[in-house]
Amino acid sequence: VVKMDAQIANVKFDGLFINASGVHCQLNNDLDELQANTFVAGTVTKSATLASRPGNPRPRYVDLAHGSINSMGLPNQGFDYYLNYALTRPSKPVILSVAGLSVAENLKMLTQIQESSFDGLTELNLSCPNVIGKPQLAYDFQATEEILTAVFSFFKKPLGVKLPPYFDLVHFDQMAAILNKFPLSHVNSINSIGNGLWVDPVTESVVIKPKNGFGGVGGAYILPTALANVRAFRMRLNPAIKLIGTGGVTTGADVFAHLLCGADIIAVGTQLQVEGPLVFERLTNELAAIMDEKNYQDIAELRGKLKTL
Ligand SMILES: O=C1NC(=O)NC(C(=O)O)N1
Secondary structure (H helix, E strand, O other): OOEOOEEEOOEEEOOOEEEOOOOOOOOHHHHHHHHOOOOOOEEEOOOEOOOOEOOOOOOOEEEEOOEEEEOOOOOEOOHHHHHHHHHHOOOOOEEEEEOOOOHHHHHHHHHHHHHOOOOOEEEEEOOOOOOOOOOOHHHOHHHHHHHHHHHHOOOOOOEEEEEOOOOOHHHHHHHHHHHOOOOOOEEEEOOOEEEEEOEEOOOOEEOOOHHHHEEEEEOHHHHHHHHHHHHHHHHHOOOOOEEEEEOOOOOHHHHHHHHHHOOOEEEEOHHHHHHOOOHHHHHHHHHHHHHHHOOOOEHHHOOOOOOOO
16 A cells, blocks of 8 residues: 655645645535545635625536636635634644635734634635636735735744746746745645636537636646646745645546645645545545556655656
8 A cells, every 4th residue: 555645834634635625615514525535635625705705606617628617706605614614623634725805804814813723724825816806816926925924924823825827937936936935834736727718619608607708727728737836836945835736637647747746735626526526536546556556655755756858
């Protein structure tokens, strides 16, 4: 049997897999079902805003041939709901995801976490592409440095950030230089590729209602971008900043690729949405088969060991 575990800050994960925030995590019973799954090591909550939100008009999520497109618009039960879940129910780690609609709202939620008895990981989502009129904050480097400076002036518990994909090596350099200034527990890379567009040739129309059809793309389409971002940040970030690799995982080989790029933990979004929680057993078995074939006993032997030519 292959040893698969990881640690982020003071939190031990007895396995590799978590859900991607937003998928199978909006309600208590969604989270409980993942918590009860042998092949799930931890759960991330739906990114919370202070007040509950209905989200964008439907249709707002569509499965595509090789992935998905979504403009959910941060539908969630409100911050208190997820803090209560994190404080009362988990047998496995719960990562609390927050995505305030303003800096002030983020600071307010993080202050409540700081003052609570929650001792797990918090993740600041700086990359939601679907709140109408709001930019993906992590594409504004100055604003990102400003909010992290404000946060770390009072937040002393483990904190990570959820990043959008970057597509320029200079942007990796600039973003990593900013992130390395802060005692982050982890970086979760990537969020969906923002503002894609899908056209249905039969109806000659877009397929989601919000934003005239523009939405975040997930699934197999985004694997090369996800691998590039995980690798680029692994090569640039302080080793103390761990990596959650998110994006494009549909098979054990994709998991193996994310691990070679440097991921400590693997998050599954679109494929979890499509296949349901059984996906985690399949990915575990497929990864174990690859590792057996290559005679690896422990993930630590291959993590981050991607070769170049
Ligand atoms: O950060 C997010 N990423 C997405 O792809 N969609 C959700 C959302 O729209 O709520 N948020």
